[in-house]
Amino acid sequence: MTTSTSVPGPPPSGDVPAPPTMRDVLAAARRIDGLVVRTPALRHPELDRAAAAAGAAGVDLVVKHENLQHTGAFKVRGALNLLLGFEDHERRRGIVAYSTGNHAQALAYAARHTGTPCTIVMPHHPNPLKERAVRELGAEVLLHGETFDDAREQAGRVAATCGARLVGAANEPVLVAGVATATLELLEQAPDLDVLVVPVGGGSGAAAACLVAAALEPGLRVVAVQAAASPAAHDSWRAGELRTAPNATRAEGLAVGCGFALTQAVLRDRLADFLLVDDDAIAAAQRAYLTGARTVAEGAGAAALAAVLSHPEQFAGRRVGVVCSGGNASETELRRALAD
Numbered sequence: 604m605t606t607s608t609s610v611p612g613p614p615p616s617g618d619v620p621a622p623p624t625m626r627d628v629l630a631a632a633r634r635i636d637g638l639v640v641r642t643p644a645l646r647h648p649e650l651d652r653a654a655a656a657a658g659a660a661g662v663d664l665v666v667k668h669e670n671l672q673h674t675g676a677f678k679v680r681g682a683l684n685l686l687l688g689f690e691d692h693e694r695r696r697g698i699v700a701y702s703t704g705n706h707a708q709a710l711a712y713a714a715r716h717t718g719t720p721c722t723i724v725m726p727h728h729p730n731p732l733k734e735r736a737v738r739e740l741g742a743e744v745l746l747h748g749e750t751f752d753d754a755r756e757q758a759g760r761v762a763a764t765c766g767a768r769l770v771g772a773a774n775e776p777v778l779v780a781g782v783a784t785a786t787l788e789l790l791e792q793a794p795d796l797d798v799l800v801v802p803v804g805g806g807s808g809a810a811a812a813c814l815v816a817a818a819l820e821p822g823l824r825v826v827a828v829q830a831a832a833s834p835a836a837h838d839s840w841r842a843g844e845l846r847t848a849p850n851a852t853r854a855e856g857l858a859v860g861c862g863f864a865l866t867q868a869v870l871r872d873r874l875a876d877f878l879l880v881d882d883d884a885i886a887a888a889q890r891a892y893l894t895g896a897r898t899v900a901e902g903a904g905a906a907a908l909a910a911v912l913s914h915p916e917q918f919a920g921r922r923v924g925v926v927c928s929g930g931n932a933s934e935t936e937l938r939r940a941l942a943d
């Protein structure tokens with residue numbers, strides 16, 4: 604869907620916010636308790652067999668089903684944590700965000716819940732399912748540019764003009780703290796994992812997983828996954844500095860063209876490895892979810908499973924947590940996955 608290869612510069616650096624602490628994560632868990640789904644963490648024997656057939660003999664997969672979260676993705680955890688923490692004057696100013704879909708849906712959902720005015724800038728030709736959901740949640744939608752990065756620049760201009768709070772997708776400690784509650788749950792549901800595989804766009808989900816793992820289970824290896832066609836976070840992590848990269852993956856939840864300072868700072872020391880998967884491997888993992896786990900995963904949501912299937916040697920004989928981060932797959936996307 605997003606096929607531009609333009610490479611705009613990274614977001615203005617300014618001061619890098621400090622990452623959240625475990626205290627922030629526990630406060631987020633209390634704040635959003637009852638407002639988010641405690642999503643299931645499930646074993647699917649057919650996925651284990653598929654992974655074994657790919658070369659990961661003896662792997663024991665546990666899928667964290669954030670595809671079943673409100674709005675169909677984990678991001679609502681962060682959005683609710685942010686907006687529930689607003690003072691009245693912040694709420695009245697409203698929020699502006701840029702997104703290819705799930706960040707927008709999450710903020711629109713939390714904005715409706717808290718009565719906060721919400722404007723979303725999306726690149727042209729968004730996933731129609733996600734665009735419709737955002738409009739139905741009552742947010743104002745502006746379409747601008749071809750990529751996530753074009754929308755980001757426009758959102759900055761809109762926020763500056765109307766005085767609203769610009770909510771980025773990655774350099775936001777309060778979002779990371781909220782998102783971290785998914786890992787907190789998973790470690791309660793499956794306390795015996797060896798490895799946790801997390802998909803990355805801007806990196807908030809992976810940074811959150813690293814923070815919680817470091818605090819609660821320092822032996823747990825957190826492995827990040829990005830689409831090979833949009834490898835900015837991967838490249839930034841390998842280089843040890845923020846990088847931009849071509850941004851051409853079909854998985855819109857992973858379609859980000861630059862590294863972000865906050866999430867990279869967390870990932871730098873704490874991530875065990877960073878893998879890349881191509882879009883066809885992601886489609887194959889979506890098919891495996893559909894046929895082997897009765898699960899609709901969008902491309903980004905299937906990327907962690909794709910990493911296990913594409914890099915089986917790392918996972919053989921291990922207990923592996925796999926984050927199925929979202930389920931908002933368009934009909935076109937599902938047809939393609941099944942046709943491959």
Ligand SMILES: *Cc1c(COP(=O)(O)O)cnc(C)c1O
Binds near residue numbers: 803809857929
């Ligand atoms: C946003 C998103 C991601 C990537 O998360 P980051 O926190 O930006 O790295 C992965 N999967 C889905 C479904 C998403 O919506």
